[in-house]
Amino acid sequence: MPIRLHNTLTQQLEVFTPLHGNTVRMYTCGPTVYNFIHIGNLRTFTFQDILRRWLRYRGYALDHVMNITDVEDKIIASAARDHKTLAEYTAPYEQAFFEDCALLRLERPERVVKATDHILEMAEAVQTLKAKGCTYVSEGSTYFRIASFPEYGKLSHNNFDGIISGARVDVDEYDKADARDFVLWKARKGDEPFWHEPIGDGRPGWHIECSVMAMKYLGETLDIHAGGVDLIFPHHENEIAQSESITGKPFSRFWLHSEHLQIESQKMSKSLGNFYTLRDLFEKGFSPESIRFLLASVPYRKKLNFTFDGLKAAATAIERLRNFEDRLKTAKLPDQTAGAGAEELAARAAKAVAAFESSLDDDLNTAEALAAVFEFVRETNTTLDQDRFPEANRAGALNVLNVFDRIFDVLRPNEQVPGLRLDLLAQPESPVGLTDAEIERLIEARTAAKKARNFVRADELRAELVEKGILIEDTKDGVRWKRK
RNA sequence: GGCGCGGUAGCCAAGUGGUAAGGCAGAGGUCUGCAAAACCUUUAUUCAGCGGUUCGAAUCCGCUCCGCGCCUCCA
Structure with missing residues (x-):
């Protein structure tokens, strides 16, 4: 069965296959490294991890690029406040990001690229856009003129014809020709960091980095571009405008967006005090596996209600699976059994795997995939209770769990993962260490x-x-x- | 104002025309010297409400109520 994914561009489920051979070229928007990432970011990164694993499970090779945004307004302001250079300021957060990813078992993309390593290419891209007549200069900054790109709005399905009443159109300090035009290259300002490029002294706008880095490493047309729903507009819309103006070709064939999560049914926000980083959750005693399980258990296009009860439930559910695995590995099983035969039990395991697979093929329906696994656990426990589970079926049953864990990856407790900071995990109190x-x-x-x-x-x-x-x-x- | 999403058991949450998955919690049971742990069974005549279409609707259509997102930095 083919993989079907929901494409924001068409607002439909589409059968996915890569454009070139067997390799999926995928670009995902990574973190802006001005702080520790929060649980909401991790939902999106977990979705991308499940996507990666599922594509590989289905036999595809991956060329996945993720960016690190390390030059941007908030970073500049924070670095200036702390009297640090951009790199000095961002390095610790970048490192923390990778530690968090390792703790949550998020696979590292094939390439992780930084904005500040691609300033020249960005400046060149702005020059190209200028040569194509897509830009104008205002107060030294170069803007993209959306009127030059008739398809603007095709991703977010916004119609920009005429006036949109009620919308808060924020024409900021710069003099933009159209409220929706966006900056490609910001003129040097005050003491802010800048680069000396032919386009002028200044720094890149936010959107251009993704267009440039994605196309540099993956070519003019990507298979998949993914991120959180908030990036649909304006970030991804702008990436399309820039990239397609340069190449005249579709920038990405599939656009995938994950919904936000809520905390205890409320919007996550700093003012509500429900803004959690991984470290916060570890301090409360929750394990990385519980967090990963909860984040992965709700299909990515649904809002996820992230609650502490949910984390406890996730921990219990994982424990159930681990107990089952332990039982399967260690139980003494009969060679011969009455009743249900080995063939029937083998078919049951095959059915569980098939149900798991077709659920994930269906736009990564993780909730349904989990149901298939738990149903198999219950059925098999019953058979084991009745002493009717023969040795010959042990491997087949364990295979169901192996398939499950290739994607969900929650059965093994954290151990020697390179870069893993076990010291960040809350240590369970073990008063006396008995051998x-x-x-x-x-x-x-x-x-x-x-x-x-x-x-x-x-x-x-x-x-x-x-x-x-x-x-x-x-x-x-x-x-x-x-x-x- | 525009575009879009959602309201399914105590909680989380699948299911988009054929008669309500799964997890957690709760209740009962098996096992046990008693427990614990583990495992099993069980828990929605009903899917926000009201109409309509249909042989048949949680699923399609209309209206109403409620909650939310984007349109502005944001996973």
Whole structure:
């Protein structure tokens, strides 16, 4: 079954295939590094990660470029306030961004590129636009004239004919010919950083960096361009105007946009005090896997209500899957079973994988994909309970989880991921560190006491273990334990 | 004013014409010396409301109510 994705350009679900061979050329708008990224940013980056993984699962190779915006008004203002250069100011946030991504298991794009490494190309692009008659200069700054691009508005489906009453048209300090014209190259101003280029002393406008870097690395027509819904207008609309004016070709075939999330049913905003970074959530004791699971569990085009109850529910759901995996790996299984045969059970696993796949093929319907997995877990647990799950089907069942985790990636706790800052995670209180051998010895003593029907002693030993953060599970296959 | 989205069980949330997925919480049960953990079962005659189309609607159409987004920096 083919992958179908919702294209903002056409407002429809379309079958996706790359333009050239097997490689998907994808560009995503990365962070502006003037602060730590927040949970809303992470929703978008998680969506892009799921998209990456699903495209690869379906056999495509990726050439994915993500930009880092490291020159921009807020950065300039903050750097000036702190008496730092742009690079001095942005470097720590850039590093923090990659740490956050690693903690959430977000795959690194094939190329991560910075705006300040492409100033020359941007200035050249502005020159090209000037030569094509798409620009004008006002007070030293160069603007893009949207009247030169008749298709302006085709992405956001805004109609700019005539006056839009009620809209707050902000004609700022610069003298723009049309309120919607946007700046390509800002004239040098005061003490602000600037570059000396033929187009003039100054710095690039925001939108031009994405057009330039995307086309430099991926060619004139991308397969996919993605970002948050807020970028549809004006950022992506402007990217289209610039890029297509330069090349005369479609800039991107697919435009994918992820919805915003809300916090406890409210808009996330600094003034409401519900503005969370990953670090904030770690301090509250939530794990990266819980956060990733919650962010991934709601299809990307739906608003996601991000709540602390939701995070707890996500943690419990992951625990259920981990328990299931553990059971599958360690259970003693019969060679022969009555009732449902190996073939039927194999078909059940195949059906679960097929349902998982078709859900994600359908515009990345992660909620439906999860349902397929949990249904399989329940069915298989039942069969295991009945001692009717044969050894021959073990691998097939584990494969369902492997397929699931290739995309969701929440079954393994964080460990040695390069660049991973485990120190940022809230450490669970483990008052006393018992070695495995010590734990085993205490459990053996308890088992012996139980056998001797000395339940007082057995309960003492159990209490001691619980106190030290060890969870005892008496199963019919013997005692299992795990650290809490 | 323009464009667009949404209102499904206590909470989160699939489903866009064929008779309500899944997760969490709750309740009951299995297991156990008792527990815990784990697992199982169960939980919406109903999909904001009112009309309409249809053999049949949560799904299509109209109206009403409520919430939200973009049109301005923003994931």
